[in-house]
Amino acid sequence: MRGVMTIMDERPQLLGLAYRLLGSLADAEDVVQEAFARWYGLSPAQRESIESPGAWLSTVTSRICLDLLGSARARRERYVGEWIPEPVPPGADLFAGDPADRVTLDESVSMAFLVVLESMTPAERVAFVLHDVFRYPFADVAAIVGRTPAACRQLASSARRRLGAARPPAPAARRSGIVRDFKAAWEAQDIDALVELLDPDVTAVADGGGRAQAELHPVHGAAGVAAGFVAVRRKAPDLRIVERTVNGQPGLVMLDGDVTVTVLAFDVTDGRITHLWAIRNPDKLRPWTTGGR
Numbered sequence: 001m002r003g004v005m006t007i008m009d010e011r012p013q014l015l016g017l018a019y020r021l022l023g024s025l026a027d028a029e030d031v032v033q034e035a036f037a038r039w040y041g042l043s044p045a046q047r048e049s050i051e052s053p054g055a056w057l058s059t060v061t062s063r064i065c066l067d068l069l070g071s072a073r074a075r076r077e078r079y080v081g082e083w084i085p086e087p088v089p090p091g092a093d094l095f096a097g098d099p100a101d102r103v104t105l106d107e108s109v110s111m112a113f114l115v116v117l118e119s120m121t122p123a124e125r126v127a128f129v130l131h132d133v134f135r136y137p138f139a140d141v142a143a144i145v146g147r148t149p150a151a152c153r154q155l156a157s158s159a160r161r162r163l164g165a166a167r168p169p170a171p172a173a174r175r176s177g178i179v180r181d182f183k184a185a186w187e188a189q190d191i192d193a194l195v196e197l198l199d200p201d202v203t204a205v206a207d208g209g210g211r212a213q214a215e216l217h218p219v220h221g222a223a224g225v226a227a228g229f230v231a232v233r234r235k236a237p238d239l240r241i242v243e244r245t246v247n248g249q250p251g252l253v254m255l256d257g258d259v260t261v262t263v264l265a266f267d268v269t270d271g272r273i274t275h276l277w278a279i280r281n282p283d284k285l286r287p288w289t290t291g292g293r
Helices: 004-008 011-022 025-041 044-049 053-077 102-107 111-118 122-133 138-145 149-164 172-187 191-197 222-235 286-290
Strands: 198-207 240-246 249-256 259-269 272-279
Touching (some): 011 053, 025 053, 172 240, 259 286
């Protein structure tokens, strides 16, 4: 009989899969819990007959996510302000394991990547993540999505074109330096220095979810974004700003004492910051206050 630890070893992989499909760590954890509940709902004989429990759990997890994506889109249309994928702190379970392609998986959890995934249809997103990120053959993807392998190939191709429109990110060391410079300029309330770090067409998006004060619409342009960040700093000069890894990339966190009140993710291209995402909804920041340091 397969031991509990053998099955539970699949959890990080399943959590990483569900998070990339849903963009929410809380929802991903619920999905994985449901997948395990279905596994243990099988009779011992049924479980013994399954050749690969990991593949079975991945299939169930993917199907639950596909069902949820449709309703999630409707919920996000009712969301107060802009919806940003939930940020994950370093050390989260979904980063565990020994994947075959660590670089691909790390890139696929970046905020910039997840935001593009949000623009896809549920079927596109599932087909693309399963095939291009987790290397599932299209025959297996088809069984999960309920389309033919050829149709799934088209879905993944369409998703790939959406991602292809994005400019390649700067090297990791360069990103770290720019985020560090942004922190220094922000703390100094130096608008000119901030503008120099920002792409002229930069976009800043905040997510308060009606639970925290945040701009309801994206802010575009270097001057407007810089002025907005300086205004935030002037209103809250005592909050600490610290460098943290956000979704595997250099980012910043604002702390009120030991409580995380904002997580900032960045996209850096050609030496300038092109996108900033400020997550302020406290529901999305619980892992950062309880476990993120």
